Amino acid sequence: MTESALKAAIIAKAHALGFDSVGITRASLPPARASGLHEYLKAGHHGSMGWMETRAAERADPQTLWPEAISVISLGLSYAPFGDALAATRIPEAGNISVYARNRDYHDVIKGKLKHLAQFVARRGAGVKVFVDTAPVMEKPLAQQAGLGWTGKHTNLVSRRHGSWLLLGEIFTTLSLPPDAPHADRCGNCHACITACPTDAIPAPYRLDARRCISYLTIEHKGPIPEALRPGIGNRIYGCDDCLAVCPWNKFAQAGHEAKLTQREDLTAPRLASLAMLDDAGFRTMFAGSPIKRIGRARFARNVAIAIGNSQSAALRPAARALANDEDAVVAEAGAWAAQRLDPSSFP
Ligand code: B12
Ligand code: SF4
Numbered sequence: 001m002t003e004s005a006l007k008a009a010i011i012a013k014a015h016a017l018g019f020d021s022v023g024i025t026r027a028s029l030p031p032a033r034a035s036g037l038h039e040y041l042k043a044g045h046h047g048s049m050g051w052m053e054t055r056a057a058e059r060a061d062p063q064t065l066w067p068e069a070i071s072v073i074s075l076g077l078s079y080a081p082f083g084d085a086l087a088a089t090r091i092p093e094a095g096n097i098s099v100y101a102r103n104r105d106y107h108d109v110i111k112g113k114l115k116h117l118a119q120f121v122a123r124r125g126a127g128v129k130v131f132v133d134t135a136p137v138m139e140k141p142l143a144q145q146a147g148l149g150w151t152g153k154h155t156n157l158v159s160r161r162h163g164s165w166l167l168l169g170e171i172f173t174t175l176s177l178p179p180d181a182p183h184a185d186r187c188g189n190c191h192a193c194i195t196a197c198p199t200d201a202i203p204a205p206y207r208l209d210a211r212r213c214i215s216y217l218t219i220e221h222k223g224p225i226p227e228a229l230r231p232g233i234g235n236r237i238y239g240c241d242d243c244l245a246v247c248p249w250n251k252f253a254q255a256g257h258e259a260k261l262t263q264r265e266d267l268t269a270p271r272l273a274s275l276a277m278l279d280d281a282g283f284r285t286m287f288a289g290s291p292i293k294r295i296g297r298a299r300f301a302r303n304v305a306i307a308i309g310n311s312q313s314a315a316l317r318p319a320a321r322a323l324a325n326d327e328d329a330v331v332a333e334a335g336a337w338a339a340q341r342l343d344p345s346s347f348p
């Protein structure tokens with residue numbers, strides 16, 4: 001089989017497995033990507049995500065990660081929502097969960113598909129390694145290089161067909177496959193994502209200060225969330241989609257067809273009062289198979305407390321007081337903050 005025929009067979013197999021976008025690139029990145037990563041780290045924009053520093057050399061250079069790798073098969077899975085992704089952000093007594101987390105954990109979903117495709121490639125006698133959201137891989141630059149889209153000003157990959165709503169995975173392989181052309185930047189004069197960010201986490205186009213990003217604060221950050229940033233979080237209790245959702249390129253996106261990522265009804269706009277009541281066992285049952293389970297009950301309850309504090313709803317005062325008495329100190333502090341915001345006279 002020629003390299004081109006093999007590439008066509010891999011692309012056909014990827015589509016048959018349900019991937020929405022596929023491209024091939026060489027297993028290398030230009031030095032500009034390494035300097036961008038080092039600038040990002042030097043500016044401290046990664047916050048407490050120390051793993052970004054410890055494996056920076058491998059992240060900056062796929063050849064350091066795996067010297068035998070020749071090609072990267074970059075894959076995208078659409079999770080474009082039906083309707084308005086931000087609808088729940090306008091319901092103060094509900095929590096807003098980011099679209100990608102409204103059903104099963106995409107890591108599991110994509111990894112399953114990647115393994116099938118990797119077996120197909122390996123049967124041609126090639127070495128393969130699969131990655132999805134894995135620390136030492138820079139997935140967005142590789143996807144741009146493979147022609148899937150471009151890194152938008154919100155710093156995520158934007159696709160002409162799927163808008164901001166592609167999740168990424170890769171297969172590194174020892175096969176030599178004809179590379180695709182890199183995708184050109186199509187942001188033009190638009191800056192909708194920068195304006196939309198509730199916490200001003202995009203200090204300049206194509207730059208993200210994770211320390212201000214609601215996704216980082218609600219998912220990655222342990223401990224109390226800085227008070228100054230709490231009001232901007234609104235009712236976003238797990239991740240944030242505001243910059244993604246306002247991108248004009250979304251208008252071409254069809255709703256994603258992966259059933260395991262189609263939003264669960266009960267996670268579309270869950271009531272904060274009910275979420276505040278979840279104990280450890282209740283949390284684990286509700287979020288079995290969901291990425292939310294990864295952050296654990298305490299971090300989740302902290303986020304719920306902040307959303308309650310931002311709700312301006314007197315009906316949520318009992319929930320705030322209950323969280324203020326939580327045995328976890330971080331949850332209790334956030335609960336006390338919420339109770340004070342809802343009823344300043346109830347606390348000294
Ligand atoms: C760390 C991480 C985060 C962090 C930091 C995000 C970030 N933009 O860096 C946090 C927790 C905030 C986060 C949030 C989200 N994430 Co995330 N995240 C990652 C992860 C693990 C690494 C990303 C990374 O390398 N960042 C480091 C910076 C340096 O890279 P960069 O943004 O590409 O920046 C380049 C340039 O912009 C420039 N640059 C950037 N900052 C700076 C600063 C200075 C001073 C300079 C000079 C240059 C510079 O240089 C860089 C190198 O070329 C990837 C998976 C992976 N392994 O790649 C997923 C990934 C990027 N995340 C993903 C998603 C879906 C999200 C969220 C949408 C989740 C949500 N709904 O809450 C949000 C979106 C927030 C946003 N606007 O980016 C998807 C994105 C898919 C796509 N279409 O792009 C990925 C690819 C996971 C996946 N497998 O699908 N994420
Ligand atoms: S995910 Fe939310 S907080 Fe983070 S940059 Fe985008 S809009 Fe801002």
Ligand code: SF4
Nearest residue numbers: 152153187190193247
């Ligand atoms: S909203 Fe505008 S600036 Fe931001 S990524 Fe989309 S096209 Fe680019």
